[in-house]
Amino acid sequence: MTSLYRAALALLLPRTVREADGEEMVGAFRSLWLDAEGTGRRIRIAFLAFGRLPRVAAAEWLEQIGVTGSPGSRPPGRRNTMSGWSTHLRLAPRALWKAPAFTVTVVLLLGLGVGAVTVMFTVVDNVVLRRLPYPSADRLVTLENGSHPGPFYQELQALNAVDLWVASFEETAVLVGEGEPLRVSQGMVSEDFFAFFGARPARGRLLVREDFGTSDVAVLSHGAWLDLFGGDPEIVGRDIRLNGASVTVVGVLDRSFTPPEGGPASDGGADVWRPLDWGNEELSRIGYHVLTIAGRLAPGATLSDLAAEVERVNGALADRYPDDWTTREGEPYATPPAYLQELSTRRVRSGLFLLLGAVGLLLLVTCLNLAHLFLARGIGRVREMAVRRALGAGMGSLVRQLLAECLILGALGALLGVGLAEVGLRTFMALNPTSLPWGERIGVDLRILLFTSSVAAGTVLLFGLLPALRSTGGDLVRDLRGAGRSATAGRGMLRMRGGLVVVEVALSVMLVAGAALFLRSFLRIQAVDPGVAADEIWTIPLTPTEPTTPEEYRLAMQPVEAALAAVPGVVSATHALSLPHEFTGGGRCCWSTSSLEADGEALEGVRIALHPVTESYFETLGIPLLAGRAWSEAEAPTEPWPAVLNEGLALRLFGSAERAVGRELRVGGSGTPVRITGVARDVHHYGLDQEIPVSLYLPMEHLPFAIPVAHMAVRVRGGATAGLGGRVREAVWAAAPDLPVPAVRPMREWIERSTAGRKFDSVLFGSFGGLALLLAAAGLYGTLLYTVGQRRREVGIRMALGAARRRVEGQVVRQGLLLASVGCGLGLVGSWAAGRFLQSRLFELEASDPSTLGLAAVTLLAASALASWLPARRAAGVDPMEVLREE
């Protein structure tokens, strides 16, 4: 026990105290311990000796570093120490009040830096770091690789590593009877789904065992209950009409329930939840990938246990269904398990951490500028401090005074930071086009406030107090005589400030380079030709859920297209399974094939997008035909199917567009013959930043399935769009009364949406970069101004001796540029190293692109040159006579 006490003393106490009294303390403890009678007393002694030690140690350390006053001058008793502090806290605001420019600048900088970091930290904390709000959230897993078929889910039930599986899928449904026909999303869930995610009802009940097997009950989401049914208090028991069938509402979900990202209805959950019907024939097909699956790990089981078990299941399925459950390479289909927490934040994680990093850099630049300010203020106060010391104030008292000032500045900065964070957070959430999971729960809370205050306090102490101390510790006599008179004064200070400038410039180069990269990437994507007459096209996505056969589907949609074509102002109308730019980001195509034969030769390893469209598609969208023509209305239903290739496919198969026209292809597994009538120019179908897909356009007549998706488009002459939305809706409802028309949008809007993320990145990084640039320039300016002030005498004498003005100017500018160049060099290295974090967000641009990085460095150098030139002019403006007279 004694040696334990010795170790604790060695660990906790300052060396001087240990050397003076350490052995004595150990000796006293040993005697106490050895003389103690009974366990109770020993426990009391151990408790006392070890328990009080931290407090004593803290007091000793504080005394060591002079915070509670130097030992010699400290009056005994707590009372006096306290009054010392209260004096300092009373004096500090007065001192700050006397330097308003300094105070305001520090608080502004601090508030800005802290506010920006707080915003990003809040978002990251809420979206990425916090546990998902479900029971046993850390044991919830999901299976990757998209959605899964029913038979696979049934196989999973036998696994040991998971004690509960749930499945769900989402589909579109049409709700009628509540005003206009509405498109709603419908989540079909397995029995334990709600219990699994800890969902509670706000009204009525959730789904129970008896509901499965009957499909005529539904639970509403809280949002749907409010928005679609006006918060009807009598909703439970009411019948609603979904997809033409009557369904009874049995309950409303609690407001707090949100299904995880990557689960059904990622955008905040489905509107209507219904029991999943395992009797549905589709769900027994191995090729029908529809279910999103989640599971809860059994206690003690690990993810790798599960991975091994799932791999076994996949192996068995590959044996049983070699055609459906093997990859192109003949391996079993893989569905690796992943933690739900990890998967549900994966989409946004890297982007958010990138922004947090950028904000962190910005905070650092602000901090460095704070250090400049404190240094400058310290220099101004050298005399004040020297006088105080000469009058008997101990170092401890001076430190306490500076600390009090720092604390007040820190508190003000933190306050401003929190305010700015509130505003900034709201702005960020409003402007950020990427939908964030848990976006609605994001807010500034106690954790964040603690974070903010500690950042502010740490910043002020590190970047405020240290420089301030640095400037008070000098030679008393010299300081009293007057700082700055000696030629060597402040050399250490200059080195320190020079170092700060170098780091500041380096960090700014990194931010400016990031901004330049994002901006160039954004401009590049803006320059991409959308391939369609985007400004004249309006899109009307429809969801016909009633047709069950391709024939019904076509018969239902043809009159809608005709009605749209007849709308005044509309030149032509078309409809297709999907329109360019509407499904951006992911390859959510509905129909594709990888088998295609031309002249008996198969095209290997290429996935071909099949676009069923009506014959007016090319004319309506303004896609030029490079050779041949589109099929005519009469040709459409004939065999072999008429088809239009895109340029890429034509070149690949026949070497040129002209040679393709009139040739025949065999498409799909069954080798359906297709006759090429024309070749259309390439279109970035899935977004400007996506590759041009290899595409084959086919008549709508040959769509082999009914699907609740029909994307209508109209071309409007000369942008005569006033009232177009209303006219279009009327036209749709005239032809199909129960069809919802959720959005009539110009295609330009879809395109803008698909690039909004890049625009956001550019704007954000641009503002960070601009701010950093400004701060770095200000830091350099301040440092050079200080140097010039220091060397006024020297410059004056040199000028009196005949030195040319230009030469003096040149020298100062050179000094500034030297610092800036070193900073730029470091910054370029930093940018290059940080490039991999940016790469995935850049469009056709290397993160290490030399011209972009060079541009950033040149920008910084130019700003530095300007920041150096102003102090240089002041140096050269020194009047030699005046300087000499001061002597």
Add this chain to the structure above:
Amino acid sequence: MSTDHPLPLAPRDLLILAALAEGPAHGYGIIKAVEARSESGVLLDPANLYRVLRRMRREGWIREEPGGNGEGGVSAETPGAPGQDEEAREGRRRTYAITPLGRSLLASELARLERLLKQAKPALARGHGSAE
């Protein structure tokens, strides 16, 4: 040396001074004496005790005994050789003694407390009287 009035003393300081007023003692002796003296059983922890002792010495209330003739009874100059037993090591302990300044401080603090008691006690007696 402080020119401020150090009174009133913290109870802990008072007890330590009172213990030393009876004769020089080393740290463990002080702990024992204070514990014996205080009826509520004040037990000082060693680290804090030496912190307080250091402060009192700086203020000039106590001093270290040059000969080290405390309760340990062995001279502090005893050379420490390897393999020494427990007793001999204890012998090197520092002993502390109260200075005249410390003694007068203790006396004036006790006088102050007595005055205070004299003023306060009748109030309690009166309070009792009215309650009865």
